[in-house]
Amino acid sequence: MAMTEEEKVFKDPVHGYIYVHHPVIWDLINTREMQRLRRIRQLGTTYLAYPGGDHSRFSHSLGVYEVVRQIISAFDRNGYEWPHAFDVLAMVSGLLHDVGHAPFSHALETFLGTRHERWTVRIIEDPATEVHQVLERVRPGFSREVSAVLRKDHPEKLVVSLVSSQLDADRLDYLMRDSIATGVDYGKFDLARIIRIMRPYRGRIVVRRSGIHTVEAYLLARYFMYWQVYFHPVSRAGEVLLRAILERAEAVLGQNPDPYVPHPALAQFFRRAMDVRNFLALDDSVLLTAFNLWRDHADPILKDLTRRFLDRDLFQDLPLTTRDPETLAAIREVVAEAGYDPAFYCLIDETATVYYDYYLGNQSTPKEDDQAVWLYDRDEDRLIEMSSVSRPIQAIAEESRGVRRLYVPKEIWRDPPLRARIRALSQWEEGGA
C-alpha cells in the first residue's frame, strides 16, 4: 500500500503526536461517521463529576489507532514474528472500534437494547456509510474483515487480541486518556514500557515476565479508574437520571411532529426501531437540545428531571445492601410520601453488571479466548498467569462485588426524618465506602 506523500499528525495530550502514514487511515478519519465521534463525550456523564472530562470518542479512537501502530512498530524493531499482511487491518480496526457508540454511552445502549459493538459492525458493513466505502476501496470485502476482527471472529487471533483483550490498545489508550483528562493521576502507568514488553507468542499477545510490575501498575490503574472515575457516585448520578429522563420522555412525548422532539432521529429512537442513518444522526448535542426543550415541557416530571440534569442538581447516592423486595417497596413508599413518584425519583444503580470485569484470570494454562494476562518466561519458555504470581492482582481479581447504590433527590436526603427512615430501611451505614 502506498504511503501518503508526507506524514500527517494530530497533537494529542496522551501520545504527544498521532502519526498517520497510510491514506486509508487518513480517509477513514475524514468520514462522516468518524467525525461524528467528535460530538460524543468519551465518558458520558462523567463531566458532571470531573470538569475536565469533556474529551471526545474521536480523540480516543485516534489514540487506539496510534497504540496499535506503536505496538506493531515495536514488534518489528524487536524482530518478533508478526503477520505484516494484517498491519492495516489491525490499525483500521483500532481506529473504528467505537464508531457505533451512542451518545452518553451506556444509558442509551440499555434503552436501545443493542450494545455499541453491534452498531459498529452494522455501520462498517452498511454500503451507504462513508466508512464502508473507504474500506471497500482497499479491496472488496475488506469491510467484512474489519467487522470480523471487531466481532472477534477473525481467524488471525493476534489481530483480535490487539483490539480486544485485557491488554488491548483500547484499554491502554482510554485509561491514560481518561486519567489525564480528569486529572486523576494514579490512573497512569508506563505505556511505553508496556508496549516494549509485549510480544506475540503462539497466537496471543503476552508480556515478558521481567515486566511484571509494569503490568501490575497497569491493572491497578484500571482498579483506581473504576473507583475514582467510572464508578464515581456523581458520574453514576448523571447516568441514572439520564435513564429516568428517557423513560419519562418515552411515556410523555406525542406522535411526530412533536415540537419537543428536536430531530427526527430522536423520534425514531423512542420508537426503538433505529436504522443506521438515524443512529448516526444521534450525538450528545441532540440529547442535550432535547433536554433543553423538555425543561419547558408541560409534564412536571420530565421538566424537573431535565432541569436537574442540565443544572447538575443531581440525586444523592446512598449505599444499598438489601435486595429484599419488601424493603425496597418500603423505601419507595417513603419517597412517595415525600411527594415524589418513586418510578423516577427512587432509582437503583448497580454498576457491577455494566462495567465490572477488571481482571478475571484464574486458570493456570491458557485456553482460547480466555481473558487472562499471561507472562512469558523466556528461560523456561512457558506462560504464567498474572494473578498466580502477583498478590495485589490476585486481590483485585477476586474482588467482584461492584457497587449498588440508591439515588433519591437531595431534598429528601437533607430532611433528617426522611433520611433516617431510608437509612434504616436501606441498612445503610453512614460513611460506608
Place this chain on the structure above:
Amino acid sequence: MAMTEEEKVFKDPVHGYIYVHHPVIWDLINTREMQRLRRIRQLGTTYLAYPGGDHSRFSHSLGVYEVVRQIISAFDRNGYEWPHAFDVLAMVSGLLHDVGHAPFSHALETFLGTRHERWTVRIIEDPATEVHQVLERVRPGFSREVSAVLRKDHPEKLVVSLVSSQLDADRLDYLMRDSIATGVDYGKFDLARIIRIMRPYRGRIVVRRSGIHTVEAYLLARYFMYWQVYFHPVSRAGEVLLRAILERAEAVLGQNPDPYVPHPALAQFFRRAMDVRNFLALDDSVLLTAFNLWRDHADPILKDLTRRFLDRDLFQDLPLTTRDPETLAAIREVVAEAGYDPAFYCLIDETATVYYDYYLGNQSTPKEDDQAVWLYDRDEDRLIEMSSVSRPIQAIAEESRGVRRLYVPKEIWRDPPLRARIRALSQWEEGGA
C-alpha cells in the same frame, strides 16, 4: 461572611485542585447560568484543529476564580496592602466574568451585534436569573457592584485590574488551560511565580522587576498561543464557515414553527431580538443540533455548508494581501465560475480586528486605564514599562499586522488552473507564513 462547613474542591488540569470556601461561590457555581457554561466550548471551533480543545467555559471560569483567590492569598502572605473588604467581590467577578458567553463565542457575537461582556452584565443584573438572586442575598445591590467591576466602572481599580488587565486572572488561566488542553506546550509559563511577584502599588497591580523574565515568558506565551491556536487557519476556517452558515440560515429559514429550528431560542436569535431568558437557552448543542437538521435541508447551500462543518470538510485558507475592490471582485468571479456562490464560498477572515491586542504598552509613565505591564523597581521605588526594558517584548509589541486570509472550498484549491488564477489575483506567495 461565614465559611462553608468544609472546603469543596474540584479536580482541575491546570491548578490541580480548585478550592471553594465561601458559600456564595459555591451557590453561584450551582446556578443554571454557570452550569450552562459546561455546554459551551472554551475555544469555539478550535476543537476542529486540536482534538483536545473540547474544554468548557465552565472549567475556565472556575480557574479564573481560583487564580483570583491565589493572588489575594499571596498578597496576604507577603503583607501587601490589599482591601480585604473586596475579597469576595473580586472572586465573584472572576467566576462570573464569562457568564454571558454565546456558544461558539465570537461568530455568534458578531451576528448578534452584542459583545459577551454586555450579556454578562445583563445576566448579572436581571432579577430573574439565579446568579442575580444569589448575589443579592450577599447584600442588596451586590449584583451591581459585580457588574461595575466587569464594566470597569468600579471605583476600586485594584479589583478591576485583577479581572481585566494585561496580567488579569482571566488571561493567566486561559493561556495555561488552552495550552494544556491543546497540547501546545510552549503556551506555558510559571504561573506560581507570576502570582508571587505581583503586588498592589498605587491602585494598580504591578510585578517586581526581578521577575522580568517570568513576565516575558508569559507575554510570549500569549504570542505563541495566538499563532499556534487562536489564529490557527483550521480554527479560523471553522469560524468563517460558521458565519456563512448563520447568514444562509437567516435567509432560508421560514417563520415559526419551522421543523428546522430545533429550539425557540434559535428562532428568536434569527430575529435578532434576544432576551436574557432565550439567550441562556443557547449553547453549543443547540447550534450543532440545528446543523444536524440543516444538513438535510432542501436548500443546497445550507445543506452543503452544514455538512462541511459537521464532517470537518473545511475551506482552504490562502494568505491575502490585497484590499483592492476590483481584485477581490475578480477573485469572487473565479469562484462563481467554478459553480459556487461567492457570498458563501469565497470568504475573507481578518483576525487582527477580533483578537489582536497582545501587547500595546508604549508609554513611559502610567496613566489611568493604560494597558501596559509595569515593573516595580523596589530600590528606586518607581515603575518601568515592560517593553522599554525587554527587547523581545518590544519586538512583539510593535507587531500588529494580524492575519488576513481568503477561504475557498478545497475543491477549488485542488484544481490547478483555478488555484493559479486565484493565486495570481490574491498576490499570494505560496508557502507564505
Place this chain on the structure above:
Amino acid sequence: MAMTEEEKVFKDPVHGYIYVHHPVIWDLINTREMQRLRRIRQLGTTYLAYPGGDHSRFSHSLGVYEVVRQIISAFDRNGYEWPHAFDVLAMVSGLLHDVGHAPFSHALETFLGTRHERWTVRIIEDPATEVHQVLERVRPGFSREVSAVLRKDHPEKLVVSLVSSQLDADRLDYLMRDSIATGVDYGKFDLARIIRIMRPYRGRIVVRRSGIHTVEAYLLARYFMYWQVYFHPVSRAGEVLLRAILERAEAVLGQNPDPYVPHPALAQFFRRAMDVRNFLALDDSVLLTAFNLWRDHADPILKDLTRRFLDRDLFQDLPLTTRDPETLAAIREVVAEAGYDPAFYCLIDETATVYYDYYLGNQSTPKEDDQAVWLYDRDEDRLIEMSSVSRPIQAIAEESRGVRRLYVPKEIWRDPPLRARIRALSQWEEGGA
C-alpha cells in the same frame, strides 16, 4: 516568632516551589551540616541503575520541611485542632531528620554500626555544630526538643507522627521525589489530596475514609518504588560491591598517613571511632575520590573492586532460595575455582532486613506507636485500620518475603559451565522474578 522580611523560595521539581517564612528555617538551611547534604545522593548507588537518580538529600530535606508546612496549613484551613505552639518544632524536625545521613546511605551505616538516626541526634545535640547553635537561639533547650521528636520521645505524639509514621512527611516527599527523578512514573500519587484528607484525631494523624483509594494509591506507590527502584538488582549490585570495597580497604590500608586515604575523616572511619566533626567531613565525594585512588592500589582485589564500581562493571545477580550452609559453601567453591576470592566475589544480599516494612498494620484497634494507617469514619466517629477494608493493601501487607540474591562477577555468569553449576546449587530457576 518574627517572619522574615519577605518569603524565600526554592524551585523544586516535586512541590514547584518551597516557601520559607521563618528565619530559623532559613538559618538552618544555611548551616554547614545541612549544606553537606547537597553532596550526598538521596538514593546511594541507585544512580547506577537510573541515570536520573542523582538528586541529593538536601533537596529531599527541603521537601520534607515543605510537606510538614503544607499539612499544618491544611489543618488550619479546615479548622482542625492542632497545637500551633509546635509549628516550628514540626517544621524544623522535618528539615533536619536526615542531617545525620552517611554518604551512600545504608552500606556505610552497616559498616559504622550506627544508624543515621543516631547521628542525626548527635549532630543536633552537639554544641559545636551550627545546627545546634541556630536551634539554641530559638530558645535554650530547643535542640533537645527537636532530637526528642526525632527519637520519637517527644510527648506531643502528633508532631512525632508528622515526621515518623506510615504517612509521615518523609515518605510523602521521598516517594514522589525518587519517582520523578528516576522517571518511574507509577510511584506517583495525589499528594495534594493526601494532605487534604489528613487530620489530627485523638493524638494521631488519620485520614478521612472517603479518601481510601487515594491512600491505597500511596501505599501501592511504595510497593512499586521498592520493586522498581529500592530493590532494583543493579542498585543492590552497587550496594554489595560498596560493602566489599569497604571490607577490603579496611584490611589493606596502612596506618596514617597513607597516600591512599584522601581525607583524615576516612582514616578515622576505618578505625570505627568517628566523632561528629569527622563524620560531617564524609560525603559521597570523599568516598568516590578514595575509590579513584584505590583503582591504582597495589592490592589486586581492592584495585579491581573499585574499578568495577567506578566503571559500573557490576556483579550479576541470581535469585537465591537456599540457606543451607553446605550449599552456600559449595557455591563459594565454584567461585574460588574460577579464580576469585569468594569473600569479595560471592556476595549475598538480603534486602528485606534492610528496607522492607512497607505496610504491617494488622490490628483492629489503634494502640500507641502502632504503624498502621487509620481511616476516620466521620459518621460513626471511629477509626478503621486500612488493610481491613482494602484488598490490595491487605495483599501487600501480608507479603513480607523480601529479596535474597547472590552476586558474582559477570565473567562467571557468562561462562556456561560455571553458570550451570551455580544455578544447580542455588536452586535458581532462570527467569524467576
Place this chain on the structure above:
Amino acid sequence: MAMTEEEKVFKDPVHGYIYVHHPVIWDLINTREMQRLRRIRQLGTTYLAYPGGDHSRFSHSLGVYEVVRQIISAFDRNGYEWPHAFDVLAMVSGLLHDVGHAPFSHALETFLGTRHERWTVRIIEDPATEVHQVLERVRPGFSREVSAVLRKDHPEKLVVSLVSSQLDADRLDYLMRDSIATGVDYGKFDLARIIRIMRPYRGRIVVRRSGIHTVEAYLLARYFMYWQVYFHPVSRAGEVLLRAILERAEAVLGQNPDPYVPHPALAQFFRRAMDVRNFLALDDSVLLTAFNLWRDHADPILKDLTRRFLDRDLFQDLPLTTRDPETLAAIREVVAEAGYDPAFYCLIDETATVYYDYYLGNQSTPKEDDQAVWLYDRDEDRLIEMSSVSRPIQAIAEESRGVRRLYVPKEIWRDPPLRARIRALSQWEEGGA
C-alpha cells in the same frame, strides 16, 4: 552492522526512554571514559542556585545520542535523502561529544587553558583509552572519523551539523534537560515537532517554514535558560569563587606529596601539564574532596574560600557597568580597607565572553559554516534566514550585551557605608536587571 540481540533501554526524564540497538553504542557507554561523566555535574555550580541541578553529563550524553537517533529515524520515515552510511558515526559523535569535559566545566577549562573540545579529541584519539579501542574495533581509523566530526573537519557536513549547529542534538537535549532538572519550565519547547520539521537540504539541516513558531519557541527557550539558569547570579557566584579557589590553591599548595592534594591528578593539574590519563582521573568528587581538605588548611584565604563554597556562603553580585581602570582600582581599595585581599575577594565576572552566542544569524543567503537557522520554503524551494522573518528572534539576535558583575563578600554588601561607596564607584543602580 549487526544489531544487539535485544534493545537496551535507559529510563530518562527527558526522552522517556533511551533506546540502544547497536553494540558499539552499548560498548562505548560502558567505557571508563563515559562512566566518568556520571561523576561530573552537567551544570557545574548551578546546583548551588537550583537544588535540582544535580544531573550528570552522562545522562546528557545519552540524550544527545538519542536525539541524533530520533532525527535520523524521522528523516527515514519521511523519505528524506540522508547518507545512511554515516548513521553510526553520527550517533557515536553525539554520544562522545562531551567525553573531554572537565569537572565544574568552564572554570577548570579556563585554568587549564584548553577547551573541552580539545580534550574530547585527545581522548578519542589516544590508543590507551577504552573509547578509542571500541571505536577502532568498528573499523581501523574510525576514531579519527569521529574526532573529525567533533572538530567540524569531516567532509560530510550533514553529520557535523547534527552535532554542532544552532539546531544540533546537543542543544536540543541540554535545553530540555536543564529545564526539567532545574524546574525552570519555560525552557521547554516542542522537541518532537522540531525533529519532525527538520530535513537535510543541500548539505545542511534546515527546518520547514511552516514550523517557524516552533523554532521561535526553541530559540527563545535558549534565551530564557541563559537568563534564568546559565547566567543566574548565584550560579556565577559559584563559578567566580571556584576560580579564586584554584588560583589561591596554586599559590599555596606545596610540592608533592602534599597531604592537602587528595589525588595525584590534581597535583599534575596545578603544574598545568596534564596528560590524558590524569585528566580522566579528575571529576567533581576530587575537587570537592580537595575543598573539604582545604577548609582545614593553614592558609586563611584558601580555608575561607573553600568553606564559603562548601557551605554556600557565596559572594554578593552587583551589576558593574564601568570599565575604567582607576575606578576598578578604587573599588578594590574599598575591599582591601574592609580587610579582604581584593585579588580573591573582589571579582569580576563577564559571562558574555563565555557563553553568549545564542543567535547570531544575520546574512540573507547561507554560506558554509554560518551559524544561522534556515527555514525551507517548499513552494519557492528556497531558504530564508530565521531572524529576517521573526521579530522576536531579530530582537534577541541583536541583543549581545551579556552580563558583567562585581562579586564581593556579603559582609561588605551588608555594611551600609561600604555598600554605598562601592555602589557609587560601580555606577550601579540598585535593582538594575
